[in-house]
Amino acid sequence: MLSMPKSSCYHCGADCxxxxxxxxxxxxxEGCKMVFQLLDENGLCQYYDLxxxxxxxxxxxxxxxxxxxxxxxxxxDQLIQFKLEGQAHVVFYxxxxxxxxxVWLLENxxxxxxxxxxxxxxxxKKEIKIVYNPGLITLKELxxxxxxxxxxxxxxxxxxxxxxxxxVNKKQLFKIGIAGFCFSNIMMLSFPEYLSNDALxxxxxxxxxxxxxxxxxxxxxxxSASGFFISAYTGLRQRWLNIDAPIxxxxxxxxxxxxxxxxxxxxxxxxxxxxxxxxxxLVGRWFQDKSYDSFAFDRDYTSFFPLGVTVLQSDQELNxxxxxxxxxxxxxxxxxxxxxxxxxxxSQSAIVDYSFVSGExxxxxxxxxxxxxxxxxxxxxxxxxxxxxxxxxxxxxELWNSPLLKSEKNTEKSFVHPWSQYFTIILFAIAIxxxxxxxxxxxxxxxxxxxxxxxxxxxxxxxxxxxxxYGNVLRWLGKQKLYCKNASVIEAIHKIDTIVFDxxxxxxxxxxxxxxxxxxxxxKSEMLAIKSVTKESLHPLSQMIAQYFSTKVExxxxxxxxxxxxxxxxxxxxxxxxxxxxSVSFLASHGIQREDNYVGSMVCLAINGNFKGVxxxxxxxxxxxxxLVASLKNKGYQIHLLSGDxxxxxxxxxxxxxxxxxxxxxxxxxxxxxxxxxxxxxGHRVMMVGDGLNDAGALQKSNVGIAVTDQSHLFxxxxxxxxxGDEMNxxxxxxxxxxxxxxxxxxxxxLSICYNIIGMYFATRAQLSPMVAAIxxxxxxxxxxxxxxxxxxxxxxxxxxxx
Amino acid sequence: xxxxxxxxxxxxxxxxxxxxxxxWSVKTGQMEDDxxxxxxxxxxxxxxxxxx
Numbered sequence: 001m002l003s004m005p006k007s008s009c010y011h012c013g014a015d016c017x018x019x020x021x022x023x024x025x026x027x028x029x030e031g032c033k034m035v036f037q038l039l040d041e042n043g044l045c046q047y048y049d050l051x052x053x054x055x056x057x058x059x060x061x062x063x064x065x066x067x068x069x070x071x072x073x074x075x076x077d078q079l080i081q082f083k084l085e086g087q088a089h090v091v092f093y094x095x096x097x098x099x100x101x102x103v104w105l106l107e108n109x110x111x112x113x114x115x116x117x118x119x120x121x122x123x124x125k126k127e128i129k130i131v132y133n134p135g136l137i138t139l140k141e142l143x144x145x146x147x148x149x150x151x152x153x154x155x156x157x158x159x160x161x162x163x164x165x166x167x168v169n170k171k172q173l174f175k176i177g178i179a180g181f182c183f184s185n186i187m188m189l190s191f192p193e194y195l196s197n198d199a200l201x202x203x204x205x206x207x208x209x210x211x212x213x214x215x216x217x218x219x220x221x222x223x224s225a226s227g228f229f230i231s232a233y234t235g236l237r238q239r240w241l242n243i244d245a246p247i248x249x250x251x252x253x254x255x256x257x258x259x260x261x262x263x264x265x266x267x268x269x270x271x272x273x274x275x276x277x278x279x280x281x282l283v284g285r286w287f288q289d290k291s292y293d294s295f296a297f298d299r300d301y302t303s304f305f306p307l308g309v310t311v312l313q314s315d316q317e318l319n320x321x322x323x324x325x326x327x328x329x330x331x332x333x334x335x336x337x338x339x340x341x342x343x344x345x346x347s348q349s350a351i352v353d354y355s356f357v358s359g360e361x362x363x364x365x366x367x368x369x370x371x372x373x374x375x376x377x378x379x380x381x382x383x384x385x386x387x388x389x390x391x392x393x394x395x396x397x398e399l400w401n402s403p404l405l406k407s408e409k410n411t412e413k414s415f416v417h418p419w420s421q422y423f424t425i426i427l428f429a430i431a432i433x434x435x436x437x438x439x440x441x442x443x444x445x446x447x448x449x450x451x452x453x454x455x456x457x458x459x460x461x462x463x464x465x466x467x468x469x470y471g472n473v474l475r476w477l478g479k480q481k482l483y484c485k486n487a488s489v490i491e492a493i494h495k496i497d498t499i500v501f502d503x504x505x506x507x508x509x510x511x512x513x514x515x516x517x518x519x520x521x522x523x524k525s526e527m528l529a530i531k532s533v534t535k536e537s538l539h540p541l542s543q544m545i546a547q548y549f550s551t552k553v554e555x556x557x558x559x560x561x562x563x564x565x566x567x568x569x570x571x572x573x574x575x576x577x578x579x580x581x582x583s584v585s586f587l588a589s590h591g592i593q594r595e596d597n598y599v600g601s602m603v604c605l606a607i608n609g610n611f612k613g614v615x616x617x618x619x620x621x622x623x624x625x626x627x628l629v630a631s632l633k634n635k636g637y638q639i640h641l642l643s644g645d646x647x648x649x650x651x652x653x654x655x656x657x658x659x660x661x662x663x664x665x666x667x668x669x670x671x672x673x674x675x676x677x678x679x680x681x682x683g684h685r686v687m688m689v690g691d692g693l694n695d696a697g698a699l700q701k702s703n704v705g706i707a708v709t710d711q712s713h714l715f716x717x718x719x720x721x722x723x724x725g726d727e728m729n730x731x732x733x734x735x736x737x738x739x740x741x742x743x744x745x746x747x748x749x750x751l752s753i754c755y756n757i758i759g760m761y762f763a764t765r766a767q768l769s770p771m772v773a774a775i776x777x778x779x780x781x782x783x784x785x786x787x788x789x790x791x792x793x794x795x796x797x798x799x800x801x802x803x
Numbered sequence: 804x805x806x807x808x809x810x811x812x813x814x815x816x817x818x819x820x821x822x823x824x825x826x827w828s829v830k831t832g833q834m835e836d837d838x839x840x841x842x843x844x845x846x847x848x849x850x851x852x853x854x855x
Contacts (some may be wrong), residue, residue, distance in 0.1 A: 050845075103842050123839040173829045181822040185815055208808060212815070 011036050012150075013053030035149055039105070042112045047105045054101035056150030066334070067147075069308025069319040070140040070155075078307070078321075079139065079155070087117065088134050092146065092153035097126045105149065113137055113145060128153075155307050172286055179224035179279040182216045186272045187774075189213050193268045194771045210262050213271045217255065220275040224282060225251050243420040243463055246427065250458030251278065257451040270455055273773040277460045280781045284467030288474070288487050305374070305391065309340045312384065322391055334382045341374050342394045343385040350383045351539055352376040355504060357669070357694050363540045375693055379540050414491055415742070416466050419749070420459045427457050434764040445766040452768035456759035456776070461752035464784050465745050472792035473741045481724035482706075482734050489720045492704045493738045495685045499632060500676065500698070502690035503643035503653070506708050508619040509725065515544045519596065519605065519613010524553055526607060529574040532556040534581065537570050541603055545581070545615055569603070580606040587611070601648050619649060621656060624729030629657045631732040638684070642667050642675055644694050673697035689731070693717055706731075733799050740795045748787050755780040 008015060009028035020027040022040075027033040032055060039047055047054060069075055081089040096102070103121050106128050110116040115137025119130045128151075132142055146153055189209045228248045235242035251274060258269025309325055310332040311318045317332065322340050325331070330346065333339055339352065345366055353363040357375035366372060372385050374394035431453040438445040470487035477484060484490060501507055522530070531549035534542045536559055562572040569582010571590075580587060584594055584604055592606045594614070601617035629639055640662050641653065647665035654663075664675065672690075676698045679686050688695065688702035691709065696717035699705030707719035708728060723731065759776050762768045828834060 100842050100845065103839060104846055107843070107846075121839055122836045123842060124836070169835075170829055173834055174826060177822060177825045177829070181818060181825075185818055188814075189811070205807060208811075212811070216815075 008053065009055075010048070010053065011055035013055070038112065038149070044105060044108055044111060047101050050101040050104055051099045054099050054105075056096050066337075067140045067143050068310065068317075069306070069321075070143055071138070072308055072319045072321060074321045074324070075308050075319075076139055083134070086133050086135055087131060088139075089129065089131050090139065090142070091127055091129045092143075092155070093126060094121075094128055094146070094151040094153055095126055096151050097121060097123060097128075102151070106151065109145070112149075113141075116142070172282070172289075175224040175227070176279070176282045176286060178219050179275060179282055182220045182224075183272070183275040183279045186213045186216050186275050189216075190268065190272045190770070190774065194774065210268050213268070214259065214262055217258075217271040217275055220278050221251065221255055224275075225278045227285075228278075228281075241421055241424065242417055243459060246420060246424045246459050247281070247463065250454055250460070253451050253454040257455070268770055270770050270773050273455070273770070273777045276774075276777050277458070277781070280785075281460055281463055281467075284464045284471070284785075287471035288467040305340055306338055310334075325387055325391055327387055327390055329387045331385050331387055332382060333378045333385060335378060335380065337378055339372050339374055339376045339378065339385070341387050341391045342389040343372050343387045345370055345372050345383060345385050347383040347385075349380070350378055350385075351380040353379050353540070355692065357692070365539060414466075414488065416462060416745075420462055423457075423459045423462065427453065430457070430760065430764065434766075437764075438766065448768075449764055449766040452763035452766065453760065455773065456763045456768060457756045461755065461780055461784055462749055464781055465748045465752060465788060468785050468788040469741055469744045469748070469792060472789055473738060473744075476792060476796045477734060477738065480730060480734055481727040482721055482730075483723075484721045485719075489704060490738045490741050492685075492720070493687070493735055494742055496637070496687045496704060496735070498638040498640065498679055498684040499687045499689065500640040500642055500679070500702070501629075502672075502688075502692070502695050502698075503641060503649070504619075504645055505691035505710075506689055506695075506728075507625050507641075507653075507656075508621050509710065514618050514620055515541075515548050516616045516618065517548065517605075517613060518598065518616055519611075522612070525575065526577060528553045528555070528557055529577045529579055529607075530581070530605070532559050533562065533570060533572045533574055533579050536562050536572070537564055539564075539570075541615075541617070542570065542581070545603065548615070578608050580604075601646070619652075622725065622728050626656045628729050628732055629661070632735075633658070633660075635732065635736070640664075640675075640679070642672050642698070644668070644672075669694045669697050673701050676701045689723075690717075737796060737799050740799075744788060744791045744795065747791065748784055751787065752780060752784060 008026070009032050010025040011027055011032035014028040014032075020030060020033050022033065022036065025036070027036065035055060039045060070079075079090055081091060083089075094106070097106070103123060106121045107119055109119045109130070113136075115133045115135075117131040117133060119128055121128045128146075130142065137145075143153055143155070189212055192209060193206070225248075228244045228251065231242065231244040232248035235245055254270050254274040258271050258274070261267035261269045305322055307322060308319050309322050311320055311325070312330040312332055325341055331340065331343065333350075345368055348368055350366045350372065351363050352366055352372065354373070354376045355363075357373065363379050371388075374391065431450045434453060435446050435450045438449050467487075470490055473490055474484055474487060477490075527549050531546050531553055534546040534549075535556060537543075557575055560573045562570065564570050565582070565586065568586040568589075569580065571578075571580050571582075573579070580590060580592070581603060584602075587594065587604050587606055590606075590609075592609060592611050594604055595611050596614055598614055598616060603615040603617070605612045605615065632639060639657070641657065641664070643649075643663070643665050644667050645665060647663075650663065650665065654661075664671070667675070672695060676686050676688060680701075680703075686702045687704040687706065688698045689706045689708060690699055691707060695707075699707060699717055699719045704721065705719040706721045706723050707717055708723050708725050710725040723734075727734075755776060759768070759773075762772050
């Protein structure tokens with residue numbers, strides 16, 4: 001073990017001052033110590049040797065009832081991939097996986113519990129596949145064990161899309177493999193033809209080579225290239241000439257002419273060029289389609305809700321899948337659980353955090369009989385609620401059924417397609433002209449010249465340029481922690497002229513509300529009294545105040561006559577003090593007027609009937625937001641701000657972002673969606689930057705929706721791209737870089753036009769020998785790929801040095 | 804000259820063998836995870852073989 005600062009936890013590396021230790025090893029909490037003990041007992045301490053303090057802080061992961069729903073058979077069937085006698089396979093998503101130690105521990109789980117037969121992690125997807133014996137360990141116990149060692153699985157409905165994706169990937173790899181095999185063999189077998197002076201030298205071996213080539217080219221034509229034909233056909237049926245159409249035509253023409261030459265024994269054909277170009281284009285598509293496996297871009301609301309819910313039936317707690325939750329049922333929501341459907345509160349009171357749904361910052365206290373909306377998170381004690389609407393019809397889920405969202409986005413054709421159309425038109429013009437020319441001079445050369453033109457000048461170089469450039473740009477953006485869903489997002493970014501920001505969680509940091517006291521100085525005993533009173537209430541703001549004082553004074557004193565008034569505040573007697581903490585109106589109703597002029601979210605404090613001061617609740621803005629907005633404005637973007645929160649922060653925002661920005665507050669998810677719609681109907685192309693479920697509609701509707709996330713890609717609503725919160729200040733540079741993609745493509749495409757002109761020179765003279773084609777094709781392909789990589793790198797270096 | 808025919812057939816068959824190996828590797832999922840095995844190789848103990 002390397003030396004480490006004494007004050008950090010041996011398990012998770014958190015600062016610790018408590019005296020929890022085993023043989024000189026310090027721990028920050030009992031939780032971490034317990035995890036260590038478990039690993040120690042099972043001889044798994046190598047976990048701590050592989051990396052420094054690898055553990056995940058074990059805070060609150062011991063709520064075992066949380067997973068009771070996993071005992072339900074329907075839910076188990078959804079999760080378990082397949083089951084055999086004494087064996088079940090299950091895959092979990094564990095976002096906490098971050099280092100070598102994680103992999104090591106997770107793959108050695110079988111040492112802790114004999115019921116686990118084998119576990120295998122996928123680091124990049126952050127997934128674990130576990131094979132276990134259901135007779136020895138239940139699914140619930142398995143999840144509890146994972147949570148205990150710090151890897152709490154994220155279990156949600158509809159998380160099995162990856163199976164489909166896998167199959168597509170495999171098919172693509174097969175096509176590349178077969179094309180590569182055929183291409184390389186055809187090339188080898190073509191050498192004798194190119195290098196021999198005339199047919200005589202090869203003698204009767206020549207037909208052997210040529211027919212073998214023909215045989216090898218069949219899988220390329222019928223299997224590897226099938227994607228181009230299908231895409232061209234679907235395009236043509238929609239009366240649209242996409243880039244695949246001229247490519248498919250070129251492949252067919254090349255193949256037919258080669259077959260014709262071979263059968264008439266007039267030549268060897270261009271089979272090597274044909275299979276080569278198919279191979280390169282497939283590799284290009286594969287390179288561009290690099291996907292970020294651990295991200296889910298297409299989540300709908302179902303992925304945010306828990307799988308199961310606890311229902312009370314004749315005083316019995318029953319776990320059932322969320323989808324079976326009926327109207328009128330009594331649901332039990334425990335602390336930190338999500339409200340699964342709209343309902344009425346049966347319990348006395350609830351404290352619900354709606355920040356994810358509405359963007360409101362502070363949790364809200366809700367009284368008996370009031371409505372609870374799906375998506376809120378209960379922050380206090382367990383509550384009972386009566387379900388009034390099934391899951392699919394809740395306020396938040398209705399948004400997904402909005403007709404505004406039904407329209408497909410980014411259906412606009414890429415700028416590449418019009419280019420390829422012009423290209424095709426010019427190509428046909430040249431082919432016809434040369435055909436016409438030869439019909440006057442030497443009719444025998446019409447067919448060779450026309451087919452040669454079509455062979456040489458297929459827009460495959462355009463396709464190669466585009467796929468490799470987008471592939472490079474996507475990768476670089478990914479390195480800068482902006483993960484795009486696909487290449488069309490980059491093109492959509494080009495056209496953006498308006499950027500709309502959400503406030504909570506986007507401009508401000510998630511879960512970083514700060515509290516500060518301002519007012520008359522407080523004595524030690526007063527502070528102690530306040531701390532003791534606020535500790536009694538479960539209200540999050542009250543808890544925050546208690547936390548605020550816990551660093552200033554030690555211990556607690558006895559509190560008498562405590563009175564919590566819902567939605568207002570707390571009144572209590574403590575020692576010699578009469579303490580009142582609550583809203584302005586709460587104090588005013590007791591005849592106390594506030595004596596300050598702070599505007600914003602706050603809690604007031606009065607002692608013995610005298611106003612003392614306020615606790616200001618402030619947001620922490622992300623670093624560099626004001627620079628980011630200024631730089632975006634400089635580049636000519638219109639900036640808007642939409643917030644679901646109250647306008648209390650408006651002055652701060654004006655100072656931070658400038659006064660020329662339209663700001664809208666108290667926006668419902670639907671308002672945000674309509675606002676984007678309104679901007680678009682004015683002809684703007686809108687980028688929405690948001691984070692929560694409340695932005696989901698707007699993200700979906702906008703031309704480019706970027707979801708900002710802080711906790712490594714948990715809970716991002718459906719979006720086109722995912723940006724890590726710490727990189728928010730880089731957004732301007734990232735947009736600039738993605739705009740460079742078009743420039744790179746233009747540059748390289750002009751180069752490939754030069755190649756085409758050379759090829760055209762030979763083709764129109766009906767002099768295109770297979771050898772010229774065989775030389776020109778790899779040279780142009782390889783130089784395009786190399787240049788694309790080089791330019792992408794140069795531009796990225798330039799933008800990096802600027803920052 | 805006839806020997807060249809045999810040689811070429813053999814060479815295509817050998818290359819075909821590699822193609823089959825590639826297809827097999829894709830089918831059994833060896834191309835799905837290109838990062839974790841590089842971590843796994845550093846562990847001192849032998850990780851249990853896949854059971855199925």
